[in-house]
Amino acid sequence: xxxxxxxxxxxxxxxxxxxxxxxxxxxxxxxxxxxxxxxxxxxxxxxxxxxxxxxxxxxxxxxxxxxxxxxxxxxxxxxxxxxxxxxxxxxxxxxxxxxxxxxxxxxxxxxxxxxxxxxxxxxxxxxxxxxxxxxxxxxxxxxxxxxxxxxxxxxxxxxxxx
Amino acid sequence: xxxxxxxxxxxxxxxxxxxxxxxxxxxxxxxxxxxxxxxxxxxxxxxxxxxxxxxxxxxxxxxxxxxxxxxxxxxxxxxxxxxxxxxxxxxxxxxxxxxxxxxxxxxxxxxxxxxxxxxxxxxxxxxxxxxxxxxxxxxxxxxxxxxxxxxxxxxxxxxxxxxxxxxxxxxxxxxxxxxxxxxxxxxxxxxxxxxxxxxxxxxxxxxxxxxxxxxxxxxxxxxxxxxxxxxxxxxxxxxxxxxxx
Amino acid sequence: xxxxxxxxxxxxxxxxxxxxxxxxxxxxxxxxxxxxxxxxxxxxxxxxxxxxxxx
Numbered sequence: 001x002x003x004x005x006x007x008x009x010x011x012x013x014x015x016x017x018x019x020x021x022x023x024x025x026x027x028x029x030x031x032x033x034x035x036x037x038x039x040x041x042x043x044x045x046x047x048x049x050x051x052x053x054x055x056x057x058x059x060x061x062x063x064x065x066x067x068x069x070x071x072x073x074x075x076x077x078x079x080x081x082x083x084x085x086x087x088x089x090x091x092x093x094x095x096x097x098x099x100x101x102x103x104x105x106x107x108x109x110x111x112x113x114x115x116x117x118x119x120x121x122x123x124x125x126x127x128x129x130x131x132x133x134x135x136x137x138x139x140x141x142x143x144x145x146x147x148x149x150x151x152x153x154x155x156x157x158x159x160x161x162x
Numbered sequence: 163x164x165x166x167x168x169x170x171x172x173x174x175x176x177x178x179x180x181x182x183x184x185x186x187x188x189x190x191x192x193x194x195x196x197x198x199x200x201x202x203x204x205x206x207x208x209x210x211x212x213x214x215x216x217x218x219x220x221x222x223x224x225x226x227x228x229x230x231x232x233x234x235x236x237x238x239x240x241x242x243x244x245x246x247x248x249x250x251x252x253x254x255x256x257x258x259x260x261x262x263x264x265x266x267x268x269x270x271x272x273x274x275x276x277x278x279x280x281x282x283x284x285x286x287x288x289x290x291x292x293x294x295x296x297x298x299x300x301x302x303x304x305x306x307x308x309x310x311x312x313x314x315x316x317x318x319x320x321x322x323x324x325x326x327x328x329x330x331x332x333x334x335x336x337x338x339x340x341x342x343x344x345x346x347x348x349x350x351x352x353x354x355x356x357x358x359x360x361x362x363x364x365x366x367x368x369x370x371x372x373x374x375x376x377x378x379x380x381x382x383x384x385x386x387x388x389x390x391x392x393x394x395x396x397x398x399x400x401x402x403x404x405x406x407x
Numbered sequence: 408x409x410x411x412x413x414x415x416x417x418x419x420x421x422x423x424x425x426x427x428x429x430x431x432x433x434x435x436x437x438x439x440x441x442x443x444x445x446x447x448x449x450x451x452x453x454x455x456x457x458x459x460x461x462x
Contacts (some may be wrong), residue, residue: 273428392450
């Protein structure tokens with residue numbers, strides 16, 4: 001092997017080594033690396049009792065209730081397979097809406113309700129002018145966000161985007 | 163036959179004069195595309211149905227993020243070439259890339275942060291995309307730090323090149339983080355050939371900005387490269403003529 | 408016109424983003440040119456020293 005071939009082998013070996021190490025490390029730590037759990041994972045008991053975690057999913061249409069006289073808000077987070085009721089006291093982000101994605105920080109209460117101390121809105125990767133959105137809504141009789149496309153794009157196995 | 167071309171690229175005086183001649187061919191189109199893209203993005207594109215005029219941050223955030231990745235790839239590949247072929251010019255290219263890449267990574271992080279606050283409700287989250295982009299910044303800074311820490315240019319070249327090459331695994335992680343893992347940052351809007359995620363009126367200015375910034379990077383790289391090459395060529399005879407004008 | 412600057416209420420986020428990007432672009436141009444100028448001056452100085460220094 002010429003010296004140059006040896007150097008090439010060295011460089012690619014280092015690269016391969018680091019890549020393999022990276023893959024192993026990430027898959028071993030997948031539990032800790034998970035950014036949020038969806039309602040199905042919560043229902044499957046993937047979250048430890050009392051653990052502070054992030055819950056991600058869609059806000060069920062028609063589930064938002066504001067309690068009069070306080071800043072408390074109740075809504076349901078769903079991934080169209082399971083639901084988790086959420087309660088939150090505080091200001092919600094601008095883009096928080098029924099039928100759109102959310103990521104909430106907090107923990108489960110004993111009664112199966114998720115008590116959130118922070119709620120973030122998650123939006124999808126689609127952009128469009130208001131007129132297009134309105135005509136789509138009229139045509140399909142529902143807002144674009146309800147088509148489940150948002151939950152698809154937030155799950156790890158989704159083909160959305162490349 | 164192809165190798166003569168490749169080895170000519172390794173000749174400092176050739177690269178020096180080539181870089182000087184090529185720069186305006188990248189600089190002027192870059193300026194035109196960026197100015198056109200700015201007008202298209204700020205004025206012509208309609209507001210978004212969800213984000214209103216706030217979405218226009220995309221016209222500076224997405225190009226910055228693209229730059230941070232593209233410049234890193236250029237840096238890592240030239241570093242690898244420099245390591246394997248022992249080419250000074252390749253190391254010079256890598257060294258020239260680093261400050262440009264680092265500055266655009268900062269830009270991507272800050273513009274992203276400013277965009278995240280009104281839309282998500284937070285300036286920062288440790289989600290996979292944001293975290294890996296931050297790691298990219300540390301890689302750039304590490305590369306630059308390693309170089310400046312070493313007196314001998316050759317040792318600086320080689321050790322920083324190893325870091326650059328190793329760090330390349332972060333690039334696919336950054337790009338695929340939003341599809342591999344649950345994340346707050348949404349999936350890519352542009353890097354998919356199937357259904358475009360935005361109408362032409364919004365997409366075309368974005369493509370202009372992406373291309374414009376790419377050409378801008380090449381122009382800046384060519385200028386930096388000339389400076390880098392000059393500072394490495396201590397006693398070469400070609401320098402006298404090159405700097406006498 | 409003021410509607411344009413207001414950016415639908417998002418002005419506080421949009422304009423600093425554009426401003427920072429402009430700064431980064433200009434910085435890169437200035438930095439690159441300064442690097443080249445300085446390298447050229449250094450090279451000239453080195454040549455001058457060698458040329459006139461050993462008579």
